[in-house]
Amino acid sequence: MGWKELPRGGSILEPGNSESRYTGDWRTFKPVIKQDKCTRCLRCWIVCPEPAIYIIDKPYATSSGRQFKFSVEVNYDYCKGCGMCVEECEPKAIDWVEEEK
């Protein structure tokens, strides 16, 4: 793209287009949420600085019979693997797994 095609003043006309930059390849360890142990306290969703943890409208029934209307999932396209969610998870429902290639 030459400078003549750029928007005036260098404005970026598409809000939130950094979604096309995948930062998932930064990480060496990844968090894996154990849906069965998760109590849906949403602590990880609050602290995730990306945000790479999302609330998904997917009902889930745990093996002990608890019904949840939603699930919490990690988007590995963006997760940089900082581990803040692992540290904050009170029921220890997030595993810290090394990436393998």
Next chain:
Amino acid sequence: MMAKPFFRTVYDVPREEYLAPGHGLCAGCTAGTIVKLLLKVAGPNTIVVNATGCVEVSTTPFPYTSWKVPWIHVAFENAAAVASGIESALKALKAKGVLDPSKKINIIALAGDGGTYDIGFQALSGMLERGHKVMYVLYDNEAYMNTGIQRSGGTPVYAWTTTTPVGKILKGKIQQKKPIAEIVAAHRIPYVATANPGYFADMMNKFKKGLEVDGPSFVHVIQPCTTGWKFDPRYGIVLARLATETGLWINWEQEEGQFRVTVTVPRRKHVRHYFELQGRFSHLTPEEIEAIQKEVDLEADRINKLVGRTVIGPLVE
């Protein structure tokens, strides 16, 4: 009389995200958490004025942006001045009937500690004095982290930075941290607060109050920096919480002249728990830590006297 808090549990927090993923903040940077929650409180009708700093550089690598709200980048020194101008322009457009006068548009000035304590201070002071209805959010990572960890007015005493190195003569920064929130409170503006991302509901309520008052407001947020403070990225929020638990960071607010401590600490921890997690304080001797602890004790006594009851409890561990 205390109003009912707007955000009480995690389920009160809106699900919409106005900060897109894919930004270049370091893994484990708590600035992402702060900005994300700030935008959740402010909503889509918001204009953000961002001074140069970590958040500006890493969220907008041209031609990408992580912001889903109108956003403008300005120099280090004039975030408050540009925010004042935007507020006045909106007022004029509303008076001329171009914009609907009943439409509420939030204006947020966002700057780091370099852009507030040092370079942007006179613009900030001017904005507060003129009384523009802008919320100024300071994310304080206690040095110029973006340009390579140089000391700022917000760097605490004894902290290592590249311009206050640790050697035979110098042992980190010599001077004390500037009490910026108290300086801003001395401008007698309607709302001043200090907040901590470790207590997210408290922080979000403060953002909400700051946006609702009629006049300027200022929220000072501590932001643990994994690169500059030299700690494992996963301890960002743990450190933020430890800062309050040790009494080094007191979460208070001053609303219409009423001073209140919003997060009380019944049992205070020793400051060494906070220092031993961070590489920038690794050179401290036990005597130096005890000296800092004495100062924190004095500060806790001063706050307790100011409030009139024990809000920052005794040292227990």
